[in-house]
Amino acid sequence: MAEPLIVQVLVSPERITRFSAAEWDLLMRQAKAANLLAHLHQVLQDRVLGDGIPEGPAHHLRAANLITQRSVLAVRWEISQLQEALYSLAIPIVLLKGAAYVMADLPISRGRLFHDIDILVPRSAVEDVEKRLLTWGWRTTPGSAYDQRYYRTWMHEIPPMRHIKRQTVLDIHHSILPLTARLKPDPQKLLAQATNDGGQGDLYWLCDLDLILHSATHLFHDGELEHGLRDLVDIAELLRHFAGRAGFWPALCDRAQEMDLVRPLIYGLRYVQLLLAVDIPDDVTLWMRDRLPGSLLDSTMDSLFLRALRPDHASCGMWGTGLARWALYVRSHYLRMPLKLLIPHLVRKALTGEDEGELPGEVQRFIANNPRNRDPG
Amino acid sequence: MKVADLSQRDMAGLLTGKGLPIQIGPFWINLHSTIPDLLRHVTFFYAGYETTESARFFDFHITLKNAGGLRRWVKPQVHFLLDEYAPFKPLPYIHAFAMFEWGLNWCIATTAHRYLIIHAAVLEKAGRGVIMPGVPGSGKSTLCAAMALRGWRLLSDEMVLLDPATREITPVPRPVSLKNESIGIIRDFSATAEIGPAAEDTAKGTVAHLKPSETSIRLARATSRPHAIVFPKYQADSRTRLTEKAKNSALLEIQENAFNTHILGKVGFESATSLINGCPVFSLEYSQLEEALPIMERLVADSEVPA
Amino acid sequence: MERRWFANAPEQFCWSIWPDEEEAVLFHQGSGDTLMLNPLGEFLLKRLQLERQTPSELMRSAADYFEIDANGELADAVHLSLLTFRSLGLVISDSL
Numbered sequence: 026m027a028e029p030l031i032v033q034v035l036v037s038p039e040r041i042t043r044f045s046a047a048e049w050d051l052l053m054r055q056a057k058a059a060n061l062l063a064h065l066h067q068v069l070q071d072r073v074l075g076d077g078i079p080e081g082p083a084h085h086l087r088a089a090n091l092i093t094q095r096s097v098l099a100v101r102w103e104i105s106q107l108q109e110a111l112y113s114l115a116i117p118i119v120l121l122k123g124a125a126y127v128m129a130d131l132p133i134s135r136g137r138l139f140h141d142i143d144i145l146v147p148r149s150a151v152e153d154v155e156k157r158l159l160t161w162g163w164r165t166t167p168g169s170a171y172d173q174r175y176y177r178t179w180m181h182e183i184p185p186m187r188h189i190k191r192q193t194v195l196d197i198h199h200s201i202l203p204l205t206a207r208l209k210p211d212p213q214k215l216l217a218q219a220t221n222d223g224g225q226g227d228l229y230w231l232c233d234l235d236l237i238l239h240s241a242t243h244l245f246h247d248g249e250l251e252h253g254l255r256d257l258v259d260i261a262e263l264l265r266h267f268a269g270r271a272g273f274w275p276a277l278c279d280r281a282q283e284m285d286l287v288r289p290l291i292y293g294l295r296y297v298q299l300l301l302a303v304d305i306p307d308d309v310t311l312w313m314r315d316r317l318p319g320s321l322l323d324s325t326m327d328s329l330f331l332r333a334l335r336p337d338h339a340s341c342g343m344w345g346t347g348l349a350r351w352a353l354y355v356r357s358h359y360l361r362m363p364l365k366l367l368i369p370h371l372v373r374k375a376l377t378g379e380d381e382g383e384l385p386g387e388v389q390r391f392i393a394n395n396p397r398n399r400d401p402g
Numbered sequence: 403m404k405v406a407d408l409s410q411r412d413m414a415g416l417l418t419g420k421g422l423p424i425q426i427g428p429f430w431i432n433l434h435s436t437i438p439d440l441l442r443h444v445t446f447f448y449a450g451y452e453t454t455e456s457a458r459f460f461d462f463h464i465t466l467k468n469a470g471g472l473r474r475w476v477k478p479q480v481h482f483l484l485d486e487y488a489p490f491k492p493l494p495y496i497h498a499f500a501m502f503e504w505g506l507n508w509c510i511a512t513t514a515h516r517y518l519i520i521h522a523a524v525l526e527k528a529g530r531g532v533i534m535p536g537v538p539g540s541g542k543s544t545l546c547a548a549m550a551l552r553g554w555r556l557l558s559d560e561m562v563l564l565d566p567a568t569r570e571i572t573p574v575p576r577p578v579s580l581k582n583e584s585i586g587i588i589r590d591f592s593a594t595a596e597i598g599p600a601a602e603d604t605a606k607g608t609v610a611h612l613k614p615s616e617t618s619i620r621l622a623r624a625t626s627r628p629h630a631i632v633f634p635k636y637q638a639d640s641r642t643r644l645t646e647k648a649k650n651s652a653l654l655e656i657q658e659n660a661f662n663t664h665i666l667g668k669v670g671f672e673s674a675t676s677l678i679n680g681c682p683v684f685s686l687e688y689s690q691l692e693e694a695l696p697i698m699e700r701l702v703a704d705s706e707v708p709a
Numbered sequence: 710m711e712r713r714w715f716a717n718a719p720e721q722f723c724w725s726i727w728p729d730e731e732e733a734v735l736f737h738q739g740s741g742d743t744l745m746l747n748p749l750g751e752f753l754l755k756r757l758q759l760e761r762q763t764p765s766e767l768m769r770s771a772a773d774y775f776e777i778d779a780n781g782e783l784a785d786a787v788h789l790s791l792l793t794f795r796s797l798g799l800v801i802s803d804s805l
Contacts, residue, residue, distance in 0.1 A: 095738075098718075098738050099739065099741065101718070101739065102717065102721075102739030102740055105739070105798065105801055106798050108801070109795070109798075109801050109802065
């Protein structure tokens with residue numbers, strides 16, 4: 026099957042020098058749908074291909090880059106506000122995902138848009154953090170009583186908080202997988218290895234290896250695959266950035282073992298290799314093969330993931346893309362929760378309220394993109 | 403090639419098929435729609451705009467389509483899609499063309515960050531641009547429409563696209579959006595005003611559009627230099643009064659009226675400051691168009707205002 | 710011990726000032742806010758852009774600058790200004 030243009034360009038950026046106007050149009054649409062416009066700008070600049078970009082697309086790429094530059098400043102500022110609000114609690118505040126990439130000043134933060142700020146705090150401190158933030162203008166986002174109970178009983182985070190003035194959304198985690206998940210990464214170990222580059226104060230972010238593991242865990246267990254390609258690019262860029270370091274690969278595999286996150290790491294590595302042509306050393310490939318699930322399961326997973334990870338744009342839709350995302354949504358719930366909890370949760374999700382926005386994106390899309398309308402193949 | 407060069411049938415074919423390309427100011431859009439109201443809107447307002455038959459890059463792929471589901475039989479609704487993304491909740495079907503205009507504003511305001519984008523009308527006479535920022539109710543649109551009907555070139559009734567480096571304004575002439583009483587006022591003001599159908603009970607009340615002059619559309623690629631900034635304020639029964647406005651409060655209001663000041667950051671703030679410093683800034687209180695218009699004329703006349 | 714205060718990301722403060730107008734306009738890139746400031750507010754923020762200060766230090770330098778008494782009224786005004794700036798995310802305290 027032909028890969029979407031955006032994937033082709035991420036793997037071989039110099040392809041753009043031969044692009045027609047129509048191909049540029051399609052590339053930009055796919056990049057936008059996949060939330061990869063700013064990253065595309067960064068990739069083309071890094072390869073000194075800027076001169077090969079026609080004026081029209083160039084404006085959009087530069088605009089995406091501006092938005093990213095601004096949001097880096099905004100994220101740093103938001104974090105200063107969090108510090109100001111929480112410093113007297115004297116607990117470690119560990120940044121996750123985008124906010125961590127910004128504070129660690131990783132190259133990946135230059136081509137990324139930010140939506141939420143994610144922090145990890147000791148479970149015992151969650152209540153104090155929440156109370157303190159309430160006095161600083163943060164409010165728990167309204168949700169049904171069911172949602173509240175669901176979050177607080179079973180999840181690894183409390184319901185998101187939103188700032189009343191700025192509308193910024195803050196996710197407060199006490200672990201990186203739900204309490205009910207089969208995999209049990211110990212949050213204490215994450216906190217213990219968190220780093221702040223020798224800075225002072227209570228602000229930390231996950232160590233390099235944990236950033237990668239969390240990114241993979243998020244993608245393959247959270248089930249929000251509309252931005253799957255975006256998240257896969259995160260993993261690829263983190264790997265490319267850190268892989269040059271001596272002893273990186275064995276350390277990553279060991280840490281995955283220690284954190285009980287071997288499975289998500291294997292998926293992450295497999296798909297960044299297959300889709301984004303990231304170099305994985307042979308001994309790591311062997312390590313993966315020893316731990317891979319059975320071959321049948323594996324080929325099913327491959328076909329599901331390779332479909333689901335395509336950009337969320339009609340030009341990239343193959344027969345069964347919606348179906349694949351739906352199946353993976355169910356799968357990720359299965360990975361997070363015991364079955365007796367899973368069934369009521371999904372049913373509940375599907376029936377809640379009148380607002381279609383309450384339905385998981387995958388379900389809506391699955392219904393909307395009824396495969397009967399698509400040509401198979 | 404102009405949109406008017408297409409037959410009604412070809413236009414409908416494009417709108418419902420691969421899309422109708424339209425060049426609007428510096429932007430190319432590709433418009434899809436199966437909604438008859440929108441075809442009429444485009445035929446009436448966009449006939450003089452450029453289109454093309456060749457494949458090209460589009461800034462915005464825009465689709466307006468009926469919302470599906472059983473609901474469409476009871477209370478038909480229309481969706482605005484930017485490519486495949488729906489930024490807004492659907493609106494009642496009869497608001498399709500108003501939704502197109504608002505949606506396009508949104509597309510520009512969230513994307514065109516090569517400009518400082520200020521929520522203001524901008525018109526030009528004798529090569530001199532006048533910027534009129536205005537909060538709702540300021541009478542900005544009414545004054546803008548009246549000026550456009552008195553021979554001013556319309557650059558935009560909603561957004562100033564200011565180049566931070568050159569301080570030139572790029573036009574994006576579009577149908578002037580008139581709300582509520584303004585519609586009647588402008589009909590009374592000019593017998594030749596070409597006004598489209600009204601959409602009632604929208605979020606902004608009743609909305610109708612005034613067609614910009616042919617010259618405004620033809621000169622859409624010609625940038626303009628700001629010569630004065632006027633903050634209009636409609637005040638029923640007031641005497642018409644033009645007063646100089648303090649630079650600091652003008653800057654504050656420009657920042658508040660800019661759509662992308664948070665994205666342009668320092669560059670945007672400095673370009674807003676240099677805009678304020680580069681031309682005189684006034685407040686205009688008015689109740690009668692016929693009194694306000696000569697004042698606007700004098701602003702761009704020679705020798706009256708030092709640039 | 711008094712807390713010390715300083716400007717939140719001093720390099721992100723952009724000022725526009727007109728000699729014949731009393732109030733200055735400030736744009737802060739991090740928060741994205743644009744504000745109009747009275748002379749005291751302008752003085753305090755510019756001071757905190759340069760160095761960390763306790764409220765008493767700030768009050769003394771404000772008294773010197775404006776040639777006024779360092780009395781309780783000024784102390785209150787400085788205190789109130791700091792609280793406002795803090796809530797706007799323009800200043801942060803020495804929390805280390």
